Amino acid sequence: MDFTLTEEQREFQQLLRSFVNREIIPVAREWEQTGRYPTEIVRGMADMGLFGITVPESYGGLDLDPVSFALVFEEISRGWMGVAGILGSHSLACRMIAMHGTEEQKQSYLPGLATGERRTGIGLTEPDAGTDLQGIRTTARRDGDHYVVNGTKMWITNARYADPLPVLVKTDPTAVPAHRGMSILLVDADLPGFTVTRDIPKLGYKGTESCEVLLDDVRVPVDRLLGGVEGTGLKQALSALEWGRVNIAARSVGIAQRAHEEALGYAGQRKAFGKHIADFQAVQIKLATIATQVQAARLMAYWSADAVRRGRADAQTGMAKIFCSEVALEAAIEAMKIHGGYGYSTEFEVERLYRDAILMSIGEGTNDILRTVVAKALVRGEVTI
Template sequence: MSTLDLLSEDEQFVVRTVREFVDKDVKPVVRELEHADTYPEALIGRMKELGVFGLAVPQEYGGTPVSMPCYVLVTEELARGWMSLAGAMGGHTVVAKLLLRFGTEEQRRRHLPRMATGETRATMALTEPGGGSDLRAMGTVARKSDDGYLVNGAKTWITNSRRSQVIALLCKTDPDADPAHKGMSILLVEHGPGLTVSRDLPKLGYKGVESCELAFDNHRATADALLGGVEGQGFTQMMKGLETGRLQVAARALGVGRAALEDALAHARQRESFGKPIWQHQSIGNYLADMATSLTAARQLTLYAARLADAGHRVDMEAGMAKLFASETAMQIALNAVRIHGGHGYSTEFDVERYFRDAPLMIVGEGTNEIQRNIIASRLVQRGGLDV
């Protein structure tokens, strides 16, 4: 039984189409783009044509919506080809979900049709230079003015921020609120005076797409940029959005882990030592067995969380589990793929060194794994244990 058998025929077609795109268009060029750290303009254009940026947008707004399990498997396929491509649509999808769940109808009609085609790209801005996962300590403030808000502060590690037209900015509209999260709101800001994308941050991996620092200096946001039209809801809104974000990061980890396993398996079948393929040596065979087992478990955990999300359940714990386990699994698989390749695994002429550089991002991104463990433990106590 294939994993795709869980999906409808239409959704199976979507996943197979993306898989074909990865094999035909991505894999032949990814190494050159990666090493040059070149923005993949042509590949992003092809993703727009395929409708990838509209997978979370309903048909009434011009999208081609799919289930969360389908979205997970599409993301896995993209990351199998190049994790950066999955990152190019990650925050975009979270913003689409935020608009659908919390936005006003005017906001949905303004943004979603262009987001569905990829004409408008979206990202979210949470992390600040002085703090990452502690969102309540943020210093970016939006103060009311006659015609909207004046925004001041800084954000960092904001992926796609230079090329995204809409930024879902988590900020404080009431800096004196107690508790602090009650004073947070999301503004759908757009590029303009007072918003500076200061630099692209140098990165170990995750090449091609930009991750930038943003500086807000009396940037004007209109009153209708407030997501949902009500202040003080931003923290709750973003926490819901991060459930999708963490499933997306888990799916990226699946793609990186799968690519590393596929390359390791192919190498172990072709490479010979002491008169036989190296997979027949028990130490290498054990690596492969463990890699395949943990990857399968990570995929099932991620799909389980995705199905719960589709059913309307709160999945902060389950999405956290998926992100935690899948990212740690991808890191271990990538390391073992380097081991199996031997000296070739350390060479930039082979792709496994890229997987090894990309995998750590999923461990620290979208809330570090240490934070995920805190969330899981907290929810376990609140629920009184696992729901069985």
């Protein structure tokens, strides 16, 4: 088995790492604490073509393989996980449009999305529906050549910049099972009744906005129904979320890697009782454990990404997301312990890593729900260990 990156992937990784070291790490802590939007970083990512990582080359994108896709989120999250979120929702929506959109929809949206001239996200979650997407209440009633959309979406990343915003709706609220009546509409930001009402305050995941979006009698043209066929919206969303779990697993690896770097660097500088704390066996055990877990998580993330390349991989991506997210939190906590009191200070990186790590076990499906997804796949014999 070959566990190494290709030469092209290694070069791409180095390009990403140089960008992060130069453009993100020096400003991340200050900008996160002051609430400054990372405009210059976004511009740099656009210049590198990163907004097109899931857009086919025929529409101006990079069309990265899943492992290279994972590299993007690992490296950027090593610098600032919140900035990776700007690319995350955008990339998943682009892939969804590329996979399921009509040719007219692809031609209309993908070239601008690939360059970053346009941005997007995904409008799935609602106040009363998160992991259980079939419980959404947003409706789209057909009225001639338009759908009239009413509902509220929550925790929408990129909401203030998304144009269009793919929105999961119920075109047939009476359908049984519910997913047969669910569709995705590409909602342009300038349509009357489409309002981003507020930014939701968060413990971490700063740098990108997470918003409440109100849709009040928004008239969406029928030709903005993703794929042109009603009733396939949940399937379309879930196909994107499979890549989303790779995204979260890779982001988790980036957080854990940075926690390792910060802990190792601090242990080599801090002295106690006349010697560096890295010379104490208790600290050495923590450092070794973090490093081992980080490398295991990295291999798990790449393994799941490669499984996506080969076909449907719900179980593999679920396993990776579960394991990597828990490694990220454990690494951040252990790094804080190595820092002692300074780990609790906002003047050091590790407290931000801790706040960002917590979200990784929640986003793209909670870990407990994903454990049931993995278990069901094992029972059905879809994956063997």
